[in-house]
Amino acid sequence: MRFHLTDDQRALRTGVRDLLARRYGREALRASVDAACGPGPGSGAGAAPGAVVDRGLWRELGAAGFFALRLPEADGGVGLGLPEAALAFEEAGRALLPGPLVATHLAAGSVPGAARGTMVVTAFDLGGPLVTYLGEADAVLGHASLPPGEPVRPTDPLTPLHRVAPPSPGTAYDGLEEYRDEGSLLTAALQLGGALRTVELAVRYAREREQFGQPIGAFQAVKHLCAGMLVRAELARTAVYAAAVTADPGEIAGAKLLADEAAVRNARDCLQVHGGLGFTWEADVHLYLKRAWVRAEQWRTVAEAEEFLAERV
Template identity: 60%
Template sequence: MRFQLTDEQQALRAAVRDVVGRFLSAGPSWLVAARGGAAKGHSPAPLVDRGLWSALGELGVFSLRLPEAEGGAGLGLPEAVLVFEELGWALVPGPLVATHLAAGVVPGAATGEAVVAAADGSLVEWLDEADVVMPGAEGAVAMRSVDPLTPVHRVPAPARVEPVAVLLTAAEQLGTAGRVCGLAVQHARTREQFGQPIGAFQAVKHLCAQSLVRVEVARAAVYAAAVTGDAVDIAAARLLADEAAVRGARDCLQVHGGMGFTWESEVHLHLKRAWVRARRGGGGTESEELLAADLAGRAS
């Protein structure tokens, strides 16, 4: 079966990229805060960009899957995946998945008026910035996050993770994977060493090519899981997306060399965000165990 995006789905994706792009072109407040904190020798205090949050609410990002009778767009998982891929591509911070899942349950979540935090496995992100905290985050203890733009707390009793949350995290990872692949290729074309672009060297070519392969394989798996909604398909998509994001960001950092570690470059922020997302519930061992159980059941 051949999947192809409809005109409406392409328009939705373009609208999200346009809204996020306008905030990025003005200088994203989260990146400015991170750079400012680093320049002063301390970690910044991450803040949710409320202006962007409201804009995403007006666009329907959080109410996307709500029925039209409840003020939503009445769309499904495939459209949500496209939206969250764009948000991951742009490195938008905040509890996006938690707020999306709270739409229709928490007043103000659907419109972007409320920021909602929820425990996802053993972690809860953006607890202090949230207007509403869902049950399950009681007793959370603050941790030092590897990503300076994603504050995290650890909860004593791991919460159950919905398959939709796992899939939307995979979509965010897919967005990061696509972004860092593009950044690596762009840098390889423009950065010169020994009188020629570094992309002319075989080792750099291989890094870029391998990154692209991982992105396309992960994209096929994530899009397919969005259509089937099957928990096993989602687990497989999550593993592939985590790998594409983390390994892609590491390879992109390698292509950039020392410049990739600086605050002037967003590459290291994508890598750190990918690491944090990979620790959310439904990734790593949990997805591997679900796949193993499914394979064992088929074999028996």
């Protein structure tokens, strides 16, 4: 089975990367962080949190077909498949683009306006009473209305959380079983993008930062950290791409497991390479780690993936 990208797939990946670089580069990322929680510790932090979903960019993504990639052309979509969606979501993960991207993509065929990016759709994908982006969402995937919720201090400043009241007897928080595999795969693709980006950040810093008259990348310990990061990211890439092609539930669970591990451990190792700088608010490393922690709890956790795979053995 061939997993090499076609010319069209490479063009799609380049197009999404260029769009996000133009509309959500590092300056926009840091502006989002400042809007969400103030300019940071020691710099007047404590301002009232603001919206983190850029509605204008959301509509641009809709116009570019990001949310309608897998919707049939007869229904106004692009008519592509999971492999192409995985590539697009990988780029969104690489850019740390905030917002309920997976839920809105999955809602393209059922929630009017989701495919065009005029609606922000979230989901109960955390397996409990917490829901992301509830304060900015127009709909909840699989639910008829938006439930009321209380804000909860988030781990990731760009992933606001609300806690909703317990569901009534006989109902469930999520209602997402039909979307579980696709949601897991697309979230794995987001994690993959983050894992690959932290490799780039670590290698670039290791080349630039000097100690004892030479780049720290020349030291064996740093080389080993960067090499381990690359191996984890490439292993996750292979698993995500294969699962996107086969759409096998077991392979999707394995891809989510490997992508979660790569995203979290790579962000930690990237922080290690950056040393003291990595612990500062101004560095972007902590943002990748915090986002990876949140995504590791979405759609299917590591423990759930392990149990699912064990049952299939």
